[in-house]
Amino acid sequence: LSTVASADWFSDSQAIMGTTVSVELWAEDEQQGQRAMAAVFTEMRRIDKAMNPWDEHSELAAINRQAAIAPVLISEELQQLISKALYYSRLSEGAFDISFASVSQYYRFRSAKKPSAQQRQQLQGAINYHNLVLDEKNRSLFFKDARISIDLGGIAKGHAVDRGIALLQSHGIHSAIVSAGGDSRVLGDKHGRPWVMGIQHPRKKDQHALRIPLANTAISTSGDYERFFMEGEIRHHHIINPQTAESARAVQSVTVLADKAVDSDALSTTVFVLGVKKGLALINQLPGIDAIIIDDQGLLHYSADLLLSP
Numbered sequence: 630l631s632t633v634a635s636a637d638w639f640s641d642s643q644a645i646m647g648t649t650v651s652v653e654l655w656a657e658d659e660q661q662g663q664r665a666m667a668a669v670f671t672e673m674r675r676i677d678k679a680m681n682p683w684d685e686h687s688e689l690a691a692i693n694r695q696a697a698i699a700p701v702l703i704s705e706e707l708q709q710l711i712s713k714a715l716y717y718s719r720l721s722e723g724a725f726d727i728s729f730a731s732v733s734q735y736y737r738f739r740s741a742k743k744p745s746a747q748q749r750q751q752l753q754g755a756i757n758y759h760n761l762v763l764d765e766k767n768r769s770l771f772f773k774d775a776r777i778s779i780d781l782g783g784i785a786k787g788h789a790v791d792r793g794i795a796l797l798q799s800h801g802i803h804s805a806i807v808s809a810g811g812d813s814r815v816l817g818d819k820h821g822r823p824w825v826m827g828i829q830h831p832r833k834k835d836q837h838a839l840r841i842p843l844a845n846t847a848i849s850t851s852g853d854y855e856r857f858f859m860e861g862e863i864r865h866h867h868i869i870n871p872q873t874a875e876s877a878r879a880v881q882s883v884t885v886l887a888d889k890a891v892d893s894d895a896l897s898t899t900v901f902v903l904g905v906k907k908g909l910a911l912i913n914q915l916p917g918i919d920a921i922i923i924d925d926q927g928l929l930h931y932s933a934d935l936l937l938s939p
């Protein structure tokens with residue numbers, strides 16, 4: 630008896646980049662499906678290896694050790710991603726700032742630790758993207774402030790998802806979803822029907838606040854419920870408002886829709902810091918980008934294009 634390779638859905642998920650990476654795709658046969666799937670996971674591991682700031686062997690960790698001493702040559706991939714991060718810093722007047730890590734590296738969410746008063750004092754003003762000097766011509770990065778550390782956690786998973794989708798396309802796949810934690814992108818639709826994504830309820834575990842149909846789009850959700858600890862009524866979580874150097878507290882969750890996951894990822898973090906009013910004002914000025922915000926009272930807010938749609 631021989632197995633007949635036939636068109637089918639293939640799915641797999643693996644722990645990478647400190648989260649769950651999952652892929653679901655439609656392939657014409659088993660071999661195409663397995664090869665495409667393997668290519669995505671290999672790429673995700675490669676990106677994690679380069680960009681994980683906690684892995685001393687990563688390119689990012691090397692940059693953090695050396696860039697305040699002298700300009701460091703960086704890969705083309707990191708140059709493009711850091712350039713994009715700086716673009717969102719300028720666009721948001723610093724709400725998105727990869728130098729947030731200068732302070733956040735002293736948080737330990739699992740053991741409920743935060744920077745000491747003395748550390749805070751010493752780090753005042755250290756979060757400041759203006760002190761990141763990216764030389765696009767020489768492809769180097771320099772930190773003008775020795776206290777700076779950078780972390781691409783607000784944008785790298787989106788980039789990885791985009792790379793995953795590009796690889797699937799190069800393997801001839803036309804219908805798929807790739808997710809890395811809260812960052813996802815769907816390719817095509819689900820055989821004539823949309824992909825349906827649930828947006829996590831920020832305060833009710835395993836419940837959706839909303840479900841939305843999607844095709845050919847990226848979607849990212851940033852929430853204050855993923856990595857956090859409580860200190861009395863105060864919620865300390867992983868999204869840092871660069872202005873206060875504390876967790877951003879204006880909203881509970883932000884979902885952004887864009888063509889590419891690198892943009893939905895950076896913008897979900899950005900809008901989380903900006904809050905409802907400034908966040909929607911920013912999104913409404915960007916064509917092709919939408920947002921759904923759940924504010925600090927649990928109320929839903931939509932960007933202009935979503936309000937107009939039926």
Ligand code: ADP
Pocket residue numbers: 724725726727729780781782783784786810811812849850851852855867868869870871894897898902
């Ligand atoms: P997730 O990590 O679940 O994808 P987000 O996309 O919202 O969630 O990104 C949150 C991550 O962004 C944090 O874990 C941290 O690495 C990074 N981050 C936190 N605050 C900022 C900020 N102000 N600017 C840029 N990146 C940030």
Ligand code: MG
Pocket residue numbers: 783784849850851893894895896897898899
């Ligand atoms: Mg994000």
Ligand code: MG
Pocket residue numbers: 782783784786787811812849894
């Ligand atoms: Mg993200």
